[in-house]
Amino acid sequence: MIRLGIFLLLFVPPVCAELSFRRQILPLLGKACADCHKAPTKGTDGKVQNPKGGFRMDAPSHMLKGGSDGSGVEPGDPDKSGIYQRIMLPTGHEDFMPPKGKGTPLSFPQTELIKQWILEGANFGDWIGSDIAVAVVPKPGAAGLRKVDPLAAGLTEPAPDAMKKLGSLGAVVYRAGKDSKLIIVAFVQSTSLIGDKEMEHLRPLAANITELDLSDTKITDVGMSVVGTMPRLTKLNISGTAVTDAGVAGLKGLVNLDCLAAHSTGVSDAAVETLKSMKKLRSVFLWKTRVTSSSAAELQKALPGSSVSIE
């Protein structure tokens, strides 16, 4: 075991400074890959030789774009980067690079260097290769879907300790989007153990919480006062709790609330009066409450474009 440790230590790449692409990475790629993965060229026999797998490595844009089989370099993520995946395959594998007879396989320290470089964000430094004004085509899919949520403006990172604490209470806690500072909190596990006391643990995250699921917990109007301090809350589920009109009254200041699920609760027409003033509300669920149909219809009228369902 100790010997293995020393063995690994020897091969940990130097991590003191960011890697230089031109000095440390390019020579490796040049040796192992450049011959087959370059711009189409005319051979001596007059035939055009296209880059293998449609993948060119003669410029940053081509490497980021990938080839016909998908990703080339995915900054920050070696496991999603085709070049790293392929150099790490078993040597006998059909997708292993460089293929048999086409170059020397990279050694472990060398592949670690490439991994490190990708992890650091695949910085190409001043190297532009053959790149002359070739646009990087963003891939459809994940990257293209990310939206910047204006709600998060001015927010600080959610406190990790507070998130961990909620996790230990059985809550699911996650970010509302990749790299978002907004978080979603849902108590879905052993909900009968969650009551007003546990609501206090939401306070340090009150600014960050944008969705909150408290359904079937033991909270009452007392615990709802914490919910009233969440300015970015867009979605709240208090279904199946003992919350009444008094608890809903405390939500009045939640100007961003878009969806409120409160079926099977003690709320009645008095709560509807509170909700009428919350102009961003679009969906309200009040099945199995004491809210009357006429009152629900009034609410729907007071909030244009909303859907209020009591059945």
Added chain:
Amino acid sequence: MNFNDTDEFTRRQLLCNIAKAALGVSVAPMFSSSLATAADFLPNRPKAAKSVIFLMMSGGMSHLDTLDVMGKKESVLGETKAIETSAKGIMLSENLPKTAKQMQHICLMNGMSTTQGAHEQGQYLMQRSYTMRGTIVHPALGSWVVRLAGKRNNNLPGFVAVSTDANSAAGGFMGAKYSGVPIGEPGQGLQDSMRPSSINEGDFEKRLKLADAMNKQFHTQITNPGIREHSSLYDDALRLMRCEDLKAFDVKKEPTEISEMYGTSRFGQGCLLARRLVEHGVRFVQVTLGGWDTHYDNFTAVPARAKNLDDGLSALLKDLHRRGMLQDTLVAVGTEFGRTPEIITEHQDGRDHYPKAFSCLIAGGGITGGRFYGKKDDKGGNVVEGMTTPMDFNATISYALGLDTDQVIMSPSGRPFTVADKGKPVVELFS
């Protein structure tokens, strides 16, 4: 058998059954808090759906007698009539009268087309997004979802397969950890998950301690990951046994009027169970309804099947909606292929397999309902607009969940795979 062994046998059998029943409850050592799994799930799209209920119509559902009757010739519809729905301008078959009333939540996928014309291969492609190979078993969509999105409730399995053939819910190369936990009879809940009444809590505890003591030496001597996974499977099963969330599996806890709304059929009760499970944080529930292979006597067989679908689906949509859960829960109805526009009179008016054009539907999960996507010609035999494949269908479900459809997962043999192969999500559904 020696009577002295009775005890031993009971303990082993009990644990073995628990393990079997709870297969799919995470077996890898995990962090004790749910934060760890949840943190892995970073949806790329705000307001992503949280769970999926996939209703699989096994056998090849006849699109012309169910979802795609709009503008079709009488000669291909046969005895089936079209009816109005709650969505203006959208028609459904008279075989789905209750579903028609929930049409405001539904988008019909009328441009579906597949390359597979045999049941096993067609279902495989629909549920796994890859064509069947001899060398590998691809994971089911539910396995992908749990792998990429993580669990919501750590006490419960992430993927449950109700009335579904265990093979079609298999985790494939992702292993048993990601397979759907099979529930045969929805009314019976999770089998063997209770401590037998003949053994009290104290005795049970004692026996477990004894087993631990006996196993300890073995575990220190042999550190095979498979063995470690197995013993952690026991831990998970035990946690599940003692946890209040187990009640999610008990449909008998539902009030009579709700239970009746879903219909008494196995499929209807399966839909009810699906709702309960999703409510308790299960990510992916598949409920299968078989018997759609109507080569013979199509116009008697389809209405009978459709009644089960109609009761279960309409109740599910209505119930999820009024609980405020439908925007978080994507409900999909899928099938392996459609059936021929030609009505085969020699087979008492039957319809044969038809992979070229068929229909599925998606409801909830953030889509805009009351619409259809894709169109066939007036015979229902060719897709003329908005063609979608099973891969596109599954990519759309993945998109609804905010999953990264480009994320590559390597098989143990080092081959790259993605959740919906190269399917393109129909993002228009979400606008």
